[in-house]
Amino acid sequence: MKYAIINRMDMGRWFDSLKDRGKIYGPKKKESAYVFRPIQEFEEMSLKYIPTILPPKKYYFPQKEFLLKFKINPFSTGKAIREFEEFILFGVHTCDIAGIQCMDVVFNEKPADPNYLNRKEKMTIIGLECMDYCDKYASCAAVGTHVYKGGYDIMLTDLGDEYAIHINSEKGDKLVTGKKYIREMNAKDKEKLNKAFEEKLKKFNNEFDGDMERIDKAFEKGFFSPVWKDLGARCVGCTNCTAVCPTCYCFDVVDEVSLNLNDGDRYRVWNYCQMDDFAKVSTGEDFRAGRDARQRHRYYRKFKYSVQKYNKYFCTGCGRCTRTCMAKISLVETINQLLSGKEAK
């Protein structure tokens, strides 16, 4: 069974059946925003949500992750985490799934990252298709992440009274087979799904003023564009745009010794190119001393360097960087200004 149907009324009990597969994390309301949190009951979740403050990245690449334990005298080291736990991400939007795919590429590159791979292996992804824009900050259509293209175990599409289920892995298959209330999709359902998809596509349009080919060109010749100076003057350097990005993977490694001055932990913490001293080296030189150079770097990391290196855009169009920026620096506007080739305001 590759496609299946579940009645909306049965979602709660299906959710309950997932509980013994591992801890479930899903989107939940927090004040005016949304966050991924551990979920006990299906009703706790807000499945109609705009991208969460932090992407679900925090579960497979945590803000602070212990790497190893050590003793100074006599010297020894050992694994910080013996066993990784099974977990389910419930209701992940396609843009965030694209983010996971980006991380896969990065952390699989040799030398592969065991911590990431261990967590990834224990992760089950249940996606949720967006049938309309989350809000005006998204640019997922431009990079094609508004539609599902693999990278999940199960994808849910809201069809009103029921959800279409696309099963994309053996893991996913195990979650739905043998449930009396989940049936295989028939021709009529399939037609309904296709129709909904067509309707959805009408709502999504390239958010940029040019296609990706033009954007590639704009980045090729845009290194000295005045756009970056403008961003540099407005950016306050809070680093939030990189903190919330589902494809930012930089980290710093820290050793901390406990008060007995003998036992310690080594861990890694998120680190961002928007930090003032990120590109500073021990001799004092700073390769990206200005906020203009740092902002440019951020954009090039999403739209050019990653294409050169991995043949992939590292922007999923989730819009988080724009939403979070207190200086109101907008990704779509920046790209469009770069495309226009004109002097920035």
Next chain:
Amino acid sequence: MSKPKPKVAFFEFTDCEGCQLQVANLGASLLELAKVVDIVNFREIMSEAGEEYDVLVVEGSVASKHDEERLKKIASKAKVIVAMGACATIGGVNNLKNLKPLAEQKKAVYGSVDPVPDAIETKSIDEVVHVDYYVHGCPIYGPEFLKVMECVLLGKPYNVPQYPVCVECKQNENVCAYEKGQFCLGPVTKAGCNSWLPNYGSVCVGCRGLIDNPAADAQKDILQKYGLTVEGILDKFTLYCNGKKERAKYGKESQK
């Protein structure tokens, strides 16, 4: 382990003792610390005369000639000096005194009498003696104090984060104050407190001092965009970020 335990002395100058209270509140961790160091002077407990110590922890800022001389004398006996709390590290709230000429301030506070004839402009302690370690904050953040003490005992430097409070705030997944129409100094304030105030729904007031390279102009832009008056903005910055060192950081920005 027969090595003698390093002696740690706490001294205070012009301040509210809130930071020492934070240390006293460390509970179990303080007992752990007491296992590896000897605390030889905790203000009231002992007199400063004749005491010997390796590590000097100074709380409070220098506000009089007497303070200055006393600090120099105390410091000369120490191998390592730790500045603890905003008053010691950046001058703290005491800096407000420097906003107007000393004579004028005295008159406003004491009227015609002058009980502190040797008062001087507020100084952070590194304006008087060399400081090896900084524990910022008003009050200090207990877990950071412990981290610094670990570094002191291991003889390695403690690097105060050069990134802003927003870094920690976002990692804690707080809803940003700016989303709620509040004005937060997180973007220009040194991190290290684990975004203590924003975690409780309050805004960062800048007590840890400005990051070394604050985008003060851009920040003022933003505050203005959100409808705060210029005066209000200056007030926000003035409470803690008024020390000489802090002021110099603005200068850097405007020249660029």
